[in-house]
Amino acid sequence: MAEGFFTLLKEYGKAAVELLFPGETCLICGKTTNQGYLCKSCADKWENFAWGRPCDYCGVFVRQEHSQCRWCQIEPPLYIERARAFGVYQGYLRDRLLAFKYEGQTSLAKGFGVLLTKLVVREFAGISFDLISSVPVTEKTMAKRGYNQSLLLAQAVSSGIGVPWADHLLAKRADVVSQTTLGREARIANMRDAIVPLDVDLTGKRILLVDDIFTTGATAYACGKALKQMGAAGVWVITVAAGTDFQ
Ligand SMILES: [Zn+2]
Ligand SMILES: [Zn+2]
Structure with missing residues (x-):
């Protein structure tokens, strides 16, 4: 007792x-x-990269003995320099990301911002970024959800690394179908022209694009394409989580 x-x-x-x-x-x-x-x-x-090492090009985690994911082996990403993710999209991290995106738990941006700042410092230390950008959402999503989770992350990273963030560089077309039920090829085709560049001159700028998840890269590539059309000298991508390719 x-x-x-x-x-x-x-x-x-x-x-x-x-x-x-x-x-x-x-x-x-x-x-x-x-x-x-x-x-x-x-x-x-x-x-120690215990949950996999990043693919040379994209954010996907691969086995220690591999250097590229199966998709980048066929064709490396066209519009971005490199993508990096902090963790694997699974377990507790996945639950938190879903709560952040769909359940209004916007205060999670602070902690994700801390992790993303660590990631930038480790992976992109030699690059002096001019601007931090985020993935746009449609007006309909904004009205329904009330916030853009990617922009909240961009703002958190901005205060972490001291580089300014900019909203309204890109827009998302309203008629894009939801990605969640599509396969890889369909996602990439679906997103190709979904992100629209706005009238901003980014000539010579090095852009850090921030998002929550890197799945097929379709969203990141579409944003990269638009940012390059606006004159960006380079687009590097960081996300909180990414998938794996343990082939
Ligand atoms: Zn890859
Ligand atoms: Zn832990």
């Missing part, structure tokens, strides 16, 4: 400490941490 009492006391103590010093939740595994939204164990894994 005494043991039970002390366990109880310990639990209360722990709860009181958490109340006084609330830790953040590790966005990869869901454990409480005081280390900036990434627990020690997940930080080690991230540093």
Whole structure:
């Protein structure tokens, strides 16, 4: 009984400490941490590429012994320099991303911004970006959802790395069908002309494009194409998560 009492006391103590010093939740595994939204164990894994290494070109994770995903082996991305993702789109991270995109949990942008800032520092350290851009949503989506999750991430990364963000560089056509039920080739064809460049001169600018998920790359490539049409010198992409190609 005494043991039970002390366990109880310990639990209360722990709860009181958490109340006084609330830790953040590790966005990869869901454990409480005081280390900036990434627990020690997940930080080690991230540093050692434990969940796969990134494809040379795109954000997809591949086996350690591979250097490119099966799609980039056929044709490397045309309109972007490189894409990088923080984690694999699965488990707790996937749940959080869905809550962020569809359930109004916009406060998650802060933690995702911390992870994305780490990613930029590691992957794109030598590049001095001029502007941070985001993937546009249609007016209908904006009216329904009330926010653009990609723009919230771009703003969080902007304060993380001290590069200005810009909205209204790109627009998304209203008549694009939802991507979620389409296969890879259909997605790329569907998105090809879905992103429209707006009347902004980006001549010579190095753009960092920020989004939540890199799946087939269709969205990133369409944005890259439009940004290049506007004169951008280069487009680099970061996302919170990406898929895997463990062939
Ligand atoms: Zn963790
Ligand atoms: Zn690839």
